[in-house]
Amino acid sequence: xxxxxxxxxxxxxxxxxxxxxxxxxxxxxxxxxxxxxxxxxxxxxxxxxxxxxxxxxxxxxxxxxxxxxxxxxxxxxxxxxxxxxxxxxxxxxxxxxxxxxxxxxxxxxxxxxxxxxxxxxxxxxxxxxxxxxxxxxxxxxxxxxxxxxxxxxxxxxxxxxxxxxxxxxxxxxxxxxxxxxxxxxxxxxxxxxxxxxxxxxxxxxxxxxxxxxxxxxxxxxxxxxxxxxxxxxxxxxxxxxxxxxxxxxxxxxxxxxxxxxxxxxxxxxxxxxx
Amino acid sequence: xxxxxxxxxxxxxxxxxxxxxxxxxxxxxxxxxxxxxxxxxxxxxxxxxxxxxxxxxxxxxxxxxxxxxxxxxxxxxxxxxxxxxxxxxxxxxxxxxxxxxxxxxxxxxxxxxxxxxxxxxxxxxxxxxxxxxxxxxxxxxxxxxxxxxxxxxxxxxxxxxxxxxxxxxxxxxxxxxxxxxxxxxxxxxxxxxxxxxxxxxxxxxxxxxxxxxxxxxxxxxxxxxxxxxxxxxxxxxxxxxxxxxxxxxxxxxxxxxxxxxxxxxxxxxxxxxx
Numbered sequence: 001x002x003x004x005x006x007x008x009x010x011x012x013x014x015x016x017x018x019x020x021x022x023x024x025x026x027x028x029x030x031x032x033x034x035x036x037x038x039x040x041x042x043x044x045x046x047x048x049x050x051x052x053x054x055x056x057x058x059x060x061x062x063x064x065x066x067x068x069x070x071x072x073x074x075x076x077x078x079x080x081x082x083x084x085x086x087x088x089x090x091x092x093x094x095x096x097x098x099x100x101x102x103x104x105x106x107x108x109x110x111x112x113x114x115x116x117x118x119x120x121x122x123x124x125x126x127x128x129x130x131x132x133x134x135x136x137x138x139x140x141x142x143x144x145x146x147x148x149x150x151x152x153x154x155x156x157x158x159x160x161x162x163x164x165x166x167x168x169x170x171x172x173x174x175x176x177x178x179x180x181x182x183x184x185x186x187x188x189x190x191x192x193x194x195x196x197x198x199x200x201x202x203x204x205x206x207x208x209x210x211x212x213x214x215x216x217x218x219x220x221x222x223x224x225x226x227x228x229x230x231x232x233x234x235x236x237x238x239x240x241x242x243x244x245x246x247x248x249x250x251x252x253x254x255x256x257x258x259x260x261x262x263x264x265x266x267x268x269x270x271x272x273x274x
Numbered sequence: 275x276x277x278x279x280x281x282x283x284x285x286x287x288x289x290x291x292x293x294x295x296x297x298x299x300x301x302x303x304x305x306x307x308x309x310x311x312x313x314x315x316x317x318x319x320x321x322x323x324x325x326x327x328x329x330x331x332x333x334x335x336x337x338x339x340x341x342x343x344x345x346x347x348x349x350x351x352x353x354x355x356x357x358x359x360x361x362x363x364x365x366x367x368x369x370x371x372x373x374x375x376x377x378x379x380x381x382x383x384x385x386x387x388x389x390x391x392x393x394x395x396x397x398x399x400x401x402x403x404x405x406x407x408x409x410x411x412x413x414x415x416x417x418x419x420x421x422x423x424x425x426x427x428x429x430x431x432x433x434x435x436x437x438x439x440x441x442x443x444x445x446x447x448x449x450x451x452x453x454x455x456x457x458x459x460x461x462x463x464x465x466x467x468x469x470x471x472x473x474x475x476x477x478x479x480x481x482x483x484x485x486x487x488x489x490x491x492x493x494x495x496x497x498x499x500x501x502x503x504x505x506x507x508x509x510x511x512x513x514x515x516x517x518x519x520x521x522x523x524x525x526x527x528x529x530x531x532x533x534x535x536x537x538x539x540x541x542x543x544x545x546x547x548x
Contacts, residue, residue, distance in 0.1 A: 051523075136410075140528045149521030170528070177523055211542060244538075245545065247423030249325075249451055253534070254414045254444070260531035261538045264518075268485060271519065 010062065010086035014094045018085060022059065022095050022107060028161050037163035040097050040105040042070045044173070049077065051176035054109040058084040061092035064103025074104070097165055110163050113181050115191045124218035125149070125266065128188065130156040130234055131225035132255065138162055139170025140256040142178045148267040152179030156188055185233060192220065192237050201230050201238030202262060204251060210242040215266045226255045284336065284360035288368045292359060296333065296369050296381060302435050311437035314371055314379040316344045318447070323351065325450035328383040332358040335366035338377025348378070371439055384437050387455050389465045398492035399423070399540065402462065404430040404508055405499035406529065412436055413444025414530040416452050422541040426453030430462055459507060466494065466511050475504050475512030476536060478525055484516040489540045500529045
Protein backbone atom coordinates (compact mmCIF):
# COMPACT_ATOMS: atom_id res chain seq x y z
CA UNK A 1 0.00 0.00 0.00
CA UNK A 2 1.53 3.31 -1.07
CA UNK A 3 0.50 6.71 0.18
CA UNK A 4 2.74 9.60 -0.68
CA UNK A 5 6.21 8.09 -0.75
CA UNK A 6 5.46 5.72 2.12
CA UNK A 7 5.15 2.03 1.38
CA UNK A 8 4.30 -0.18 4.31
CA UNK A 9 1.72 -2.27 6.09
CA UNK A 10 -1.50 -0.72 7.27
CA UNK A 11 -3.08 -1.30 10.65
CA UNK A 12 -6.17 -3.46 10.34
CA UNK A 13 -6.86 -4.25 14.01
CA UNK A 14 -9.16 -2.00 16.03
CA UNK A 15 -7.30 -3.18 19.10
CA UNK A 16 -3.92 -1.95 17.94
CA UNK A 17 -2.30 -0.09 20.85
CA UNK A 18 -1.71 3.13 18.88
CA UNK A 19 -5.30 3.17 17.64
CA UNK A 20 -6.55 2.73 21.19
CA UNK A 21 -4.42 5.69 22.29
CA UNK A 22 -5.98 7.85 19.59
CA UNK A 23 -9.53 6.88 20.53
CA UNK A 24 -8.75 7.76 24.15
CA UNK A 25 -8.22 11.40 23.10
CA UNK A 26 -12.02 11.74 23.13
CA UNK A 27 -11.69 12.02 26.89
CA UNK A 28 -10.53 15.27 28.43
CA UNK A 29 -8.34 13.67 31.09
CA UNK A 30 -6.34 11.89 28.39
CA UNK A 31 -6.03 15.07 26.31
CA UNK A 32 -4.95 17.12 29.32
CA UNK A 33 -2.38 14.56 30.42
CA UNK A 34 -0.81 14.02 27.00
CA UNK A 35 -1.20 17.59 25.71
CA UNK A 36 -2.59 16.26 22.43
CA UNK A 37 -5.85 16.47 20.50
CA UNK A 38 -7.56 14.96 17.49
CA UNK A 39 -8.44 16.80 14.27
CA UNK A 40 -10.42 15.21 11.48
CA UNK A 41 -10.92 16.11 7.85
CA UNK A 42 -8.82 17.08 4.84
CA UNK A 43 -9.60 20.80 4.99
CA UNK A 44 -9.12 20.90 8.76
CA UNK A 45 -5.75 19.13 8.72
CA UNK A 46 -4.55 21.27 5.80
CA UNK A 47 -5.59 24.46 7.58
CA UNK A 48 -3.89 23.36 10.80
CA UNK A 49 -0.65 22.73 8.93
CA UNK A 50 -0.90 26.07 7.15
CA UNK A 51 -1.34 27.82 10.50
CA UNK A 52 1.74 26.11 11.93
CA UNK A 53 0.11 23.47 14.14
CA UNK A 54 2.46 20.81 15.37
CA UNK A 55 1.49 17.40 14.03
CA UNK A 56 2.19 14.40 16.22
CA UNK A 57 0.78 11.76 13.87
CA UNK A 58 -1.12 11.80 10.59
CA UNK A 59 -3.74 9.06 10.29
CA UNK A 60 -4.41 7.95 6.74
CA UNK A 61 -6.93 5.43 5.44
CA UNK A 62 -5.85 4.88 1.81
CA UNK A 63 -9.13 3.12 0.92
CA UNK A 64 -11.09 6.23 1.90
CA UNK A 65 -8.71 8.97 0.77
CA UNK A 66 -9.73 9.92 -2.76
CA UNK A 67 -8.57 13.54 -2.87
CA UNK A 68 -5.39 14.21 -4.84
CA UNK A 69 -4.85 17.33 -2.76
CA UNK A 70 -4.87 15.18 0.38
CA UNK A 71 -2.44 12.65 -1.11
CA UNK A 72 -0.04 15.48 -1.94
CA UNK A 73 -0.42 16.86 1.58
CA UNK A 74 0.38 13.49 3.15
CA UNK A 75 3.36 13.05 0.86
CA UNK A 76 4.72 16.50 1.70
CA UNK A 77 4.22 16.08 5.44
CA UNK A 78 5.74 12.61 5.68
CA UNK A 79 8.68 13.77 3.51
CA UNK A 80 9.06 16.63 6.00
CA UNK A 81 9.35 14.15 8.84
CA UNK A 82 5.81 13.82 10.22
CA UNK A 83 4.86 10.45 11.61
CA UNK A 84 1.98 8.75 9.90
CA UNK A 85 -0.17 5.70 10.46
CA UNK A 86 -1.78 3.83 7.60
CA UNK A 87 -5.02 2.23 8.71
CA UNK A 88 -7.82 0.22 7.13
CA UNK A 89 -11.19 1.88 6.45
CA UNK A 90 -12.71 -0.14 9.32
CA UNK A 91 -10.07 1.01 11.76
CA UNK A 92 -10.43 4.63 10.60
CA UNK A 93 -14.14 4.43 11.26
CA UNK A 94 -13.49 3.44 14.89
CA UNK A 95 -11.55 6.65 15.53
CA UNK A 96 -13.65 8.90 13.28
CA UNK A 97 -16.24 11.42 14.45
CA UNK A 98 -18.05 11.17 11.14
CA UNK A 99 -20.50 8.86 9.51
CA UNK A 100 -18.72 9.05 6.17
CA UNK A 101 -15.08 9.89 6.91
CA UNK A 102 -12.75 10.98 4.12
CA UNK A 103 -9.72 9.09 5.39
CA UNK A 104 -7.47 11.80 6.83
CA UNK A 105 -7.07 12.96 10.40
CA UNK A 106 -4.26 13.92 12.74
CA UNK A 107 -3.17 13.93 16.33
CA UNK A 108 -1.76 17.36 17.10
CA UNK A 109 0.00 19.03 19.98
CA UNK A 110 -2.00 21.49 22.10
CA UNK A 111 -0.63 25.03 22.34
CA UNK A 112 -0.97 26.95 25.58
CA UNK A 113 0.49 30.23 26.71
CA UNK A 114 0.62 31.92 30.09
CA UNK A 115 -0.67 35.36 31.07
CA UNK A 116 2.97 36.49 31.31
CA UNK A 117 3.38 35.93 27.57
CA UNK A 118 0.66 38.43 26.67
CA UNK A 119 1.97 41.81 25.49
CA UNK A 120 -0.81 44.35 25.20
CA UNK A 121 -1.03 47.04 22.52
CA UNK A 122 -3.79 49.58 21.86
CA UNK A 123 -5.37 47.13 19.40
CA UNK A 124 -5.26 44.10 21.70
CA UNK A 125 -8.54 42.25 22.18
CA UNK A 126 -8.75 39.24 24.46
CA UNK A 127 -11.83 37.30 25.50
CA UNK A 128 -11.94 35.94 29.04
CA UNK A 129 -14.36 33.03 29.46
CA UNK A 130 -15.38 31.93 32.93
CA UNK A 131 -16.94 28.52 33.58
CA UNK A 132 -18.20 28.10 30.02
CA UNK A 133 -19.59 24.57 29.92
CA UNK A 134 -20.45 23.82 26.30
CA UNK A 135 -17.51 23.03 23.97
CA UNK A 136 -19.65 24.03 20.95
CA UNK A 137 -20.13 27.49 22.46
CA UNK A 138 -16.42 27.78 23.18
CA UNK A 139 -15.49 26.82 19.61
CA UNK A 140 -18.07 29.20 18.15
CA UNK A 141 -16.73 32.05 20.31
CA UNK A 142 -13.18 31.36 19.07
CA UNK A 143 -14.53 31.50 15.50
CA UNK A 144 -16.11 34.91 16.10
CA UNK A 145 -13.00 36.13 17.92
CA UNK A 146 -10.97 35.22 14.86
CA UNK A 147 -13.43 37.03 12.58
CA UNK A 148 -13.05 40.33 14.46
CA UNK A 149 -9.27 40.03 14.69
CA UNK A 150 -9.07 39.25 18.41
CA UNK A 151 -5.84 37.88 19.85
CA UNK A 152 -7.12 34.92 21.78
CA UNK A 153 -9.03 33.57 24.72
CA UNK A 154 -8.20 33.40 28.41
CA UNK A 155 -10.01 30.38 29.84
CA UNK A 156 -10.82 30.99 33.47
CA UNK A 157 -11.55 28.41 36.13
CA UNK A 158 -13.56 25.42 35.03
CA UNK A 159 -14.13 26.53 31.45
CA UNK A 160 -14.44 23.55 29.13
CA UNK A 161 -11.62 22.27 26.94
CA UNK A 162 -11.06 24.12 23.63
CA UNK A 163 -9.44 20.92 22.35
CA UNK A 164 -12.67 18.95 22.81
CA UNK A 165 -13.65 17.59 19.37
CA UNK A 166 -16.89 19.65 19.40
CA UNK A 167 -14.98 22.85 20.18
CA UNK A 168 -12.37 22.13 17.50
CA UNK A 169 -15.11 21.54 14.91
CA UNK A 170 -17.14 24.63 15.89
CA UNK A 171 -14.05 26.85 15.81
CA UNK A 172 -13.71 26.25 12.03
CA UNK A 173 -9.94 26.57 12.24
CA UNK A 174 -9.83 29.36 14.82
CA UNK A 175 -8.44 26.85 17.33
CA UNK A 176 -5.21 27.07 15.31
CA UNK A 177 -5.09 30.86 14.93
CA UNK A 178 -6.40 32.16 18.27
CA UNK A 179 -3.98 32.15 21.19
CA UNK A 180 -5.06 30.20 24.27
CA UNK A 181 -4.27 30.92 27.92
CA UNK A 182 -5.50 29.19 31.05
CA UNK A 183 -5.74 31.18 34.28
CA UNK A 184 -7.27 30.94 37.70
CA UNK A 185 -9.60 33.66 38.85
CA UNK A 186 -6.90 34.91 41.23
CA UNK A 187 -4.14 35.01 38.62
CA UNK A 188 -6.41 36.85 36.21
CA UNK A 189 -7.27 39.40 38.90
CA UNK A 190 -3.59 40.02 39.64
CA UNK A 191 -2.82 40.31 35.93
CA UNK A 192 -5.64 42.82 35.35
CA UNK A 193 -4.38 44.96 38.23
CA UNK A 194 -0.90 45.08 36.71
CA UNK A 195 -2.07 45.89 33.18
CA UNK A 196 -3.55 48.98 31.56
CA UNK A 197 -6.45 47.02 30.10
CA UNK A 198 -10.11 47.95 29.83
CA UNK A 199 -12.07 45.06 31.31
CA UNK A 200 -15.52 44.90 29.73
CA UNK A 201 -18.24 42.68 31.17
CA UNK A 202 -21.93 42.08 30.71
CA UNK A 203 -24.70 41.69 33.24
CA UNK A 204 -28.46 41.74 32.63
CA UNK A 205 -28.83 44.25 35.49
CA UNK A 206 -26.18 46.71 34.36
CA UNK A 207 -27.75 50.14 33.75
CA UNK A 208 -25.27 51.00 30.97
CA UNK A 209 -26.40 50.03 27.46
CA UNK A 210 -23.61 48.19 25.60
CA UNK A 211 -23.78 50.74 22.78
CA UNK A 212 -23.43 53.71 25.13
CA UNK A 213 -20.02 52.58 26.40
CA UNK A 214 -16.75 53.50 24.69
CA UNK A 215 -14.34 50.65 24.13
CA UNK A 216 -10.80 51.99 23.95
CA UNK A 217 -7.24 50.71 23.98
CA UNK A 218 -6.40 47.14 24.95
CA UNK A 219 -9.57 45.30 25.89
CA UNK A 220 -10.40 42.17 27.83
CA UNK A 221 -14.03 41.14 27.27
CA UNK A 222 -15.21 38.90 30.11
CA UNK A 223 -18.10 36.51 29.49
CA UNK A 224 -19.55 34.13 32.07
CA UNK A 225 -21.17 30.73 32.05
CA UNK A 226 -24.27 29.85 30.03
CA UNK A 227 -26.37 29.51 33.17
CA UNK A 228 -25.02 31.98 35.67
CA UNK A 229 -23.16 34.68 33.76
CA UNK A 230 -20.18 36.30 35.48
CA UNK A 231 -19.54 35.67 39.19
CA UNK A 232 -19.33 38.70 41.55
CA UNK A 233 -15.53 38.58 41.82
CA UNK A 234 -15.18 38.98 38.04
CA UNK A 235 -17.98 41.55 37.80
CA UNK A 236 -15.92 43.57 40.28
CA UNK A 237 -13.12 43.80 37.69
CA UNK A 238 -15.37 45.20 34.95
CA UNK A 239 -15.37 48.84 33.93
CA UNK A 240 -17.59 49.27 32.02
CA UNK A 241 -20.18 46.69 33.00
CA UNK A 242 -22.84 46.81 30.31
CA UNK A 243 -26.12 45.13 29.41
CA UNK A 244 -27.52 43.99 26.10
CA UNK A 245 -31.02 45.46 25.72
CA UNK A 246 -33.90 43.07 25.03
CA UNK A 247 -37.43 43.71 23.87
CA UNK A 248 -39.24 40.40 24.18
CA UNK A 249 -39.99 38.09 27.06
CA UNK A 250 -36.41 36.77 26.93
CA UNK A 251 -34.02 37.80 29.63
CA UNK A 252 -30.95 36.24 28.10
CA UNK A 253 -29.21 35.36 24.86
CA UNK A 254 -27.29 32.28 23.88
CA UNK A 255 -23.70 32.81 25.10
CA UNK A 256 -22.14 32.59 21.62
CA UNK A 257 -24.66 35.11 20.30
CA UNK A 258 -24.18 37.54 23.22
CA UNK A 259 -20.40 37.32 22.80
CA UNK A 260 -20.77 37.86 19.05
CA UNK A 261 -22.90 40.98 19.54
CA UNK A 262 -20.39 42.40 22.06
CA UNK A 263 -17.37 41.58 19.87
CA UNK A 264 -18.96 43.24 16.84
CA UNK A 265 -19.73 46.39 18.85
CA UNK A 266 -16.08 46.61 19.95
CA UNK A 267 -14.92 45.83 16.40
CA UNK A 268 -17.30 48.45 14.93
CA UNK A 269 -16.10 51.16 17.31
CA UNK A 270 -12.51 50.36 16.38
CA UNK A 271 -13.32 50.42 12.67
CA UNK A 272 -14.93 53.85 13.05
CA UNK A 273 -12.10 55.11 15.24
CA UNK A 274 -9.35 53.89 12.90
CA UNK B 275 -50.75 7.04 43.58
CA UNK B 276 -52.03 10.61 43.77
CA UNK B 277 -50.77 13.53 41.76
CA UNK B 278 -52.81 16.69 41.88
CA UNK B 279 -56.37 15.46 42.26
CA UNK B 280 -55.78 12.45 40.05
CA UNK B 281 -55.75 9.04 41.63
CA UNK B 282 -55.10 6.14 39.33
CA UNK B 283 -52.70 3.49 38.12
CA UNK B 284 -49.40 4.47 36.61
CA UNK B 285 -47.87 3.00 33.48
CA UNK B 286 -44.92 0.78 34.32
CA UNK B 287 -44.31 -0.91 30.97
CA UNK B 288 -41.89 0.61 28.50
CA UNK B 289 -43.83 -1.15 25.77
CA UNK B 290 -47.12 0.57 26.57
CA UNK B 291 -48.63 1.78 23.30
CA UNK B 292 -49.00 5.42 24.44
CA UNK B 293 -45.40 5.52 25.64
CA UNK B 294 -44.20 4.15 22.31
CA UNK B 295 -46.16 6.89 20.53
CA UNK B 296 -44.43 9.53 22.64
CA UNK B 297 -40.96 8.12 21.98
CA UNK B 298 -41.69 8.16 18.25
CA UNK B 299 -41.98 11.97 18.39
CA UNK B 300 -38.16 12.03 18.32
CA UNK B 301 -38.51 11.42 14.60
CA UNK B 302 -39.43 14.26 12.32
CA UNK B 303 -41.77 12.23 10.09
CA UNK B 304 -43.85 11.31 13.13
CA UNK B 305 -43.94 14.92 14.38
CA UNK B 306 -44.90 16.25 10.95
CA UNK B 307 -47.62 13.68 10.49
CA UNK B 308 -49.21 14.09 13.91
CA UNK B 309 -48.57 17.82 14.33
CA UNK B 310 -47.25 17.23 17.83
CA UNK B 311 -43.96 17.68 19.67
CA UNK B 312 -42.34 16.82 22.99
CA UNK B 313 -41.32 19.31 25.67
CA UNK B 314 -39.42 18.30 28.79
CA UNK B 315 -38.84 20.01 32.11
CA UNK B 316 -40.83 21.81 34.77
CA UNK B 317 -39.81 25.31 33.74
CA UNK B 318 -40.30 24.55 30.05
CA UNK B 319 -43.79 23.07 30.49
CA UNK B 320 -44.82 25.93 32.79
CA UNK B 321 -43.59 28.51 30.30
CA UNK B 322 -45.38 26.81 27.43
CA UNK B 323 -48.64 26.87 29.37
CA UNK B 324 -48.14 30.51 30.30
CA UNK B 325 -47.62 31.38 26.64
CA UNK B 326 -50.80 29.59 25.62
CA UNK B 327 -49.39 26.39 24.13
CA UNK B 328 -51.93 23.66 23.56
CA UNK B 329 -51.19 20.62 25.66
CA UNK B 330 -52.09 17.24 24.27
CA UNK B 331 -50.85 15.16 27.20
CA UNK B 332 -48.92 15.84 30.37
CA UNK B 333 -46.51 13.08 31.36
CA UNK B 334 -45.88 12.82 35.07
CA UNK B 335 -43.52 10.52 36.97
CA UNK B 336 -44.61 10.92 40.61
CA UNK B 337 -41.46 9.20 41.93
CA UNK B 338 -39.30 11.85 40.25
CA UNK B 339 -41.49 14.92 40.66
CA UNK B 340 -40.36 16.62 43.86
CA UNK B 341 -41.27 20.22 43.10
CA UNK B 342 -44.38 21.56 44.82
CA UNK B 343 -44.73 24.14 42.06
CA UNK B 344 -44.87 21.29 39.52
CA UNK B 345 -47.45 19.37 41.56
CA UNK B 346 -49.65 22.48 41.66
CA UNK B 347 -49.20 22.94 37.92
CA UNK B 348 -50.25 19.36 37.18
CA UNK B 349 -53.23 19.68 39.50
CA UNK B 350 -54.35 22.91 37.83
CA UNK B 351 -53.93 21.59 34.31
CA UNK B 352 -55.66 18.27 34.88
CA UNK B 353 -58.49 20.08 36.70
CA UNK B 354 -58.69 22.31 33.62
CA UNK B 355 -59.19 19.28 31.42
CA UNK B 356 -55.69 18.37 30.20
CA UNK B 357 -54.99 14.71 29.65
CA UNK B 358 -52.23 13.27 31.75
CA UNK B 359 -50.28 10.04 31.95
CA UNK B 360 -48.79 8.81 35.19
CA UNK B 361 -45.68 6.77 34.55
CA UNK B 362 -43.01 5.00 36.59
CA UNK B 363 -39.53 6.53 36.88
CA UNK B 364 -38.19 3.78 34.59
CA UNK B 365 -40.74 4.50 31.91
CA UNK B 366 -40.14 8.26 32.18
CA UNK B 367 -36.44 7.64 31.62
CA UNK B 368 -37.19 5.87 28.32
CA UNK B 369 -38.92 8.96 26.92
CA UNK B 370 -36.67 11.54 28.58
CA UNK B 371 -33.89 13.50 26.87
CA UNK B 372 -32.07 13.94 30.16
CA UNK B 373 -29.77 11.93 32.32
CA UNK B 374 -31.53 13.03 35.50
CA UNK B 375 -35.12 13.91 34.55
CA UNK B 376 -37.34 15.81 36.96
CA UNK B 377 -40.50 13.87 36.16
CA UNK B 378 -42.57 16.30 34.10
CA UNK B 379 -42.93 16.60 30.34
CA UNK B 380 -45.69 17.17 27.82
CA UNK B 381 -46.78 16.39 24.32
CA UNK B 382 -47.98 19.62 22.73
CA UNK B 383 -49.62 20.67 19.52
CA UNK B 384 -47.48 22.41 16.88
CA UNK B 385 -48.61 25.86 15.79
CA UNK B 386 -48.17 26.91 12.18
CA UNK B 387 -49.41 29.93 10.29
CA UNK B 388 -49.47 30.76 6.60
CA UNK B 389 -47.95 33.77 4.84
CA UNK B 390 -51.51 35.05 4.32
CA UNK B 391 -51.91 35.44 8.08
CA UNK B 392 -49.02 37.89 8.37
CA UNK B 393 -50.10 41.53 8.68
CA UNK B 394 -47.14 43.86 8.38
CA UNK B 395 -46.73 47.09 10.33
CA UNK B 396 -43.82 49.53 10.40
CA UNK B 397 -42.38 47.66 13.36
CA UNK B 398 -42.71 44.17 11.87
CA UNK B 399 -39.56 42.05 11.87
CA UNK B 400 -39.57 38.56 10.40
CA UNK B 401 -36.64 36.23 9.87
CA UNK B 402 -36.64 34.04 6.78
CA UNK B 403 -34.43 30.98 7.08
CA UNK B 404 -33.51 28.99 3.99
CA UNK B 405 -32.20 25.43 4.19
CA UNK B 406 -30.93 25.79 7.76
CA UNK B 407 -29.79 22.30 8.71
CA UNK B 408 -28.95 22.39 12.41
CA UNK B 409 -31.90 22.41 14.84
CA UNK B 410 -29.69 23.95 17.54
CA UNK B 411 -28.98 26.90 15.26
CA UNK B 412 -32.67 27.26 14.46
CA UNK B 413 -33.64 27.25 18.14
CA UNK B 414 -30.89 29.74 19.00
CA UNK B 415 -32.06 32.07 16.21
CA UNK B 416 -35.63 31.94 17.57
CA UNK B 417 -34.25 32.82 21.01
CA UNK B 418 -32.44 35.89 19.61
CA UNK B 419 -35.49 36.83 17.52
CA UNK B 420 -37.55 36.83 20.69
CA UNK B 421 -34.96 38.98 22.49
CA UNK B 422 -35.13 41.74 19.87
CA UNK B 423 -38.91 41.67 19.69
CA UNK B 424 -39.21 40.01 16.27
CA UNK B 425 -42.55 38.55 15.19
CA UNK B 426 -41.46 35.14 14.03
CA UNK B 427 -39.68 32.99 11.49
CA UNK B 428 -40.54 31.99 7.96
CA UNK B 429 -38.96 28.62 7.30
CA UNK B 430 -38.13 28.26 3.64
CA UNK B 431 -37.61 25.07 1.68
CA UNK B 432 -35.76 22.30 3.48
CA UNK B 433 -35.11 24.21 6.70
CA UNK B 434 -34.99 21.86 9.67
CA UNK B 435 -37.87 21.34 12.10
CA UNK B 436 -38.27 23.97 14.86
CA UNK B 437 -40.08 21.29 16.86
CA UNK B 438 -37.00 19.05 16.89
CA UNK B 439 -36.09 18.51 20.58
CA UNK B 440 -32.72 20.27 20.09
CA UNK B 441 -34.42 23.31 18.55
CA UNK B 442 -37.04 23.44 21.30
CA UNK B 443 -34.33 23.30 23.97
CA UNK B 444 -32.10 25.91 22.30
CA UNK B 445 -35.05 28.29 21.82
CA UNK B 446 -35.40 28.66 25.62
CA UNK B 447 -39.14 29.16 25.31
CA UNK B 448 -39.09 31.25 22.13
CA UNK B 449 -40.65 28.30 20.28
CA UNK B 450 -43.84 29.23 22.16
CA UNK B 451 -43.71 32.99 21.62
CA UNK B 452 -42.37 33.35 18.08
CA UNK B 453 -44.80 32.81 15.22
CA UNK B 454 -43.86 30.10 12.71
CA UNK B 455 -44.62 29.98 9.01
CA UNK B 456 -43.53 27.47 6.39
CA UNK B 457 -43.21 28.61 2.79
CA UNK B 458 -41.71 27.45 -0.47
CA UNK B 459 -39.20 29.63 -2.23
CA UNK B 460 -41.84 30.47 -4.86
CA UNK B 461 -44.57 31.36 -2.36
CA UNK B 462 -42.17 33.58 -0.45
CA UNK B 463 -41.14 35.35 -3.67
CA UNK B 464 -44.80 36.00 -4.56
CA UNK B 465 -45.51 37.24 -1.05
CA UNK B 466 -42.53 39.62 -1.06
CA UNK B 467 -43.66 41.07 -4.39
CA UNK B 468 -47.11 41.81 -2.95
CA UNK B 469 -45.88 43.36 0.29
CA UNK B 470 -44.17 46.61 1.10
CA UNK B 471 -41.40 44.90 3.02
CA UNK B 472 -37.67 45.60 3.11
CA UNK B 473 -35.92 42.31 2.37
CA UNK B 474 -32.47 42.32 3.98
CA UNK B 475 -29.93 39.64 3.14
CA UNK B 476 -26.27 38.92 3.76
CA UNK B 477 -23.57 37.73 1.42
CA UNK B 478 -19.81 37.67 2.05
CA UNK B 479 -19.28 39.38 -1.33
CA UNK B 480 -21.77 42.23 -0.87
CA UNK B 481 -19.95 45.59 -1.10
CA UNK B 482 -22.36 47.27 1.36
CA UNK B 483 -21.26 47.11 5.02
CA UNK B 484 -24.15 45.95 7.25
CA UNK B 485 -23.78 49.09 9.38
CA UNK B 486 -23.95 51.43 6.36
CA UNK B 487 -27.44 50.25 5.37
CA UNK B 488 -30.63 51.77 6.80
CA UNK B 489 -33.22 49.31 8.00
CA UNK B 490 -36.67 50.88 7.83
CA UNK B 491 -40.30 49.87 8.08
CA UNK B 492 -41.39 46.24 7.99
CA UNK B 493 -38.35 44.01 7.57
CA UNK B 494 -37.75 40.47 6.42
CA UNK B 495 -34.19 39.37 7.25
CA UNK B 496 -33.19 36.43 5.05
CA UNK B 497 -30.47 34.08 6.24
CA UNK B 498 -29.21 31.04 4.33
CA UNK B 499 -27.81 27.65 5.17
CA UNK B 500 -24.75 27.08 7.36
CA UNK B 501 -22.69 25.86 4.41
CA UNK B 502 -23.91 27.73 1.39
CA UNK B 503 -25.57 30.93 2.58
CA UNK B 504 -28.46 32.30 0.50
CA UNK B 505 -29.16 30.84 -2.96
CA UNK B 506 -29.19 33.22 -5.98
CA UNK B 507 -32.99 33.29 -6.24
CA UNK B 508 -33.28 34.60 -2.67
CA UNK B 509 -30.32 36.96 -3.03
CA UNK B 510 -32.24 38.47 -5.94
CA UNK B 511 -35.01 39.50 -3.50
CA UNK B 512 -32.64 41.36 -1.16
CA UNK B 513 -32.39 45.13 -1.06
CA UNK B 514 -30.14 45.85 0.70
CA UNK B 515 -27.74 42.95 0.40
CA UNK B 516 -25.04 43.54 3.01
CA UNK B 517 -21.89 41.91 4.31
CA UNK B 518 -20.53 41.52 7.81
CA UNK B 519 -16.94 42.79 7.85
CA UNK B 520 -14.23 40.46 9.13
CA UNK B 521 -10.67 41.11 10.13
CA UNK B 522 -9.07 37.71 10.66
CA UNK B 523 -8.47 34.74 8.42
CA UNK B 524 -12.16 33.74 8.82
CA UNK B 525 -14.49 34.25 5.92
CA UNK B 526 -17.66 33.30 7.76
CA UNK B 527 -19.42 33.34 11.10
CA UNK B 528 -21.54 30.73 12.78
CA UNK B 529 -25.08 31.17 11.44
CA UNK B 530 -26.63 31.91 14.85
CA UNK B 531 -23.94 34.50 15.55
CA UNK B 532 -24.28 36.18 12.13
CA UNK B 533 -28.06 36.32 12.57
CA UNK B 534 -27.62 37.74 16.07
CA UNK B 535 -25.30 40.49 14.86
CA UNK B 536 -27.72 41.41 12.05
CA UNK B 537 -30.76 41.36 14.34
CA UNK B 538 -29.05 43.59 16.90
CA UNK B 539 -28.09 46.10 14.19
CA UNK B 540 -31.73 46.30 13.04
CA UNK B 541 -32.90 46.49 16.66
CA UNK B 542 -30.35 49.21 17.49
CA UNK B 543 -31.38 51.34 14.52
CA UNK B 544 -35.02 51.04 15.57
CA UNK B 545 -34.17 51.94 19.16
CA UNK B 546 -32.33 55.05 17.99
CA UNK B 547 -35.09 55.94 15.54
CA UNK B 548 -37.89 55.51 18.05
